[in-house]
Amino acid sequence: MKNIKKGDKVKIIGGKDRGKTGKVLQVFPRERKVSVEGLNLLIKHLRPRRQGEKGQRIEFPAPLTISNAMLVCPKCGRPTKPIFKTGSGQEKEEADKKSARKRRYCRHCEQAID
Ligand SMILES: [Zn+2]
Known part of the structure; x- marks a missing residue:
């Protein structure tokens, strides 16, 4: 959903x-x-x-x-089923601080969608 x-x-x-x-x-x-x-x-x-x-x-x-x-996907323009992850590296640390808010990632270009 x-x-x-x-x-x-x-x-x-x-x-x-x-x-x-x-x-x-x-x-x-x-x-x-x-x-x-x-x-x-x-x-x-x-x-x-x-x-x-x-x-x-x-x-x-x-x-x-x-x-x-x-x-x-707003980045590559292809229809995608997003993958949910909390980000990587510094981004992940930031996410952890904010109680690991999951972001959507494109399955094709692996860019964060939001
Ligand atoms: Zn994409």
């Missing part, structure tokens, strides 16, 4: 938006879903509130299953 966070770039690997990429707007941990900017768009029709008024159509990104989204 911690693989993907708000603000990450993800690539969609399943469903009708397969192959597209976008920015994560929101993560829904309980539902195991994410909403991605511009993807899985649904149109909501709002009925007119008063007589003579027009109804409105609102487009919004519906949450999609998290297993259909894969993190895109």
